[in-house]
Amino acid sequence: MDETIETYEEAETRAAGVRLALSLPEYALVAFSGELGSGKTAFIRGMCEAFSCPEQVSSPTFTLINEYSGTRTVLHCDLYRLSGTEDMHAIGLSDVFAREAVILIEWAERALPLLPFPRYEVAAWHGEEDAQRRYRIRYVKDPHDSILFEPVEPFARPL
Numbered sequence: 447m448d449e450t451i452e453t454y455e456e457a458e459t460r461a462a463g464v465r466l467a468l469s470l471p472e473y474a475l476v477a478f479s480g481e482l483g484s485g486k487t488a489f490i491r492g493m494c495e496a497f498s499c500p501e502q503v504s505s506p507t508f509t510l511i512n513e514y515s516g517t518r519t520v521l522h523c524d525l526y527r528l529s530g531t532e533d534m535h536a537i538g539l540s541d542v543f544a545r546e547a548v549i550l551i552e553w554a555e556r557a558l559p560l561l562p563f564p565r566y567e568v569a570a571w572h573g574e575e576d577a578q579r580r581y582r583i584r585y586v587k588d589p590h591d592s593i594l595f596e597p598v599e600p601f602a603r604p605l
């Protein structure tokens with residue numbers, strides 16, 4: 447799978463999330479990359495809708511990992527505030543990967559060396575118009591196929 451879609455409102459992005467969710471194997475991992483506001487959480491909201499998760503879905507920026515349960519168990523991680531493998535171990539990312547659950551990771555590029563294969567990747571961009579977004583969705587079996595962005599260190603400052 448390697449497809450690019452364009453959406454023009456949030457509902458369309460959620461619908462794209464529903465479609466991807468319904469095509470996933472049981473314990474899929476989906477790694478999301480894309481700047482703030484590009485609609486990663488909106489996309490994930492659609493996926494959780496497809497799995498009938500009743501919980502409110504929001505970026506787990508402070509909790510780091512949210513767990514929802516519907517027709518599947520869904521783990522939703524946001525690595526925005528983290529950098530480096532020490533942080534990733536500290537939040538128990540390897541335990542997350544070992545779970546029998548659908549795993550959805552925002553800012554996944556921050557954990558790039560630790561992300562298991564195979565996985566799905568979703569790269570998200572803002573389009574030219576205000577509510578335009580673009581998503582490339584790819585099934586990735588090895589590092590050469592990855593479409594995740596280069597990690598940007600969140601708290602860098604000039605020397």
Ligand SMILES: Nc1ncnc2c1ncn2[C@@H]1O[C@H](COP(=O)(O)OP(=O)(O)O)[C@@H](O)[C@H]1O
Binds near residue numbers: 485
């Ligand atoms: N086509 C679109 N798809 C998704 N979100 C959109 C779209 N157009 C506008 N938006 C708005 O952009 C924001 C996306 O936020 P969010 O999903 O939290 O992004 P991220 O998780 O990538 O930071 C929301 O406020 C949403 O209403």
Ligand SMILES: [Mg+2]
Binds near residue numbers: 486487505552
């Ligand atoms: Mg988000």
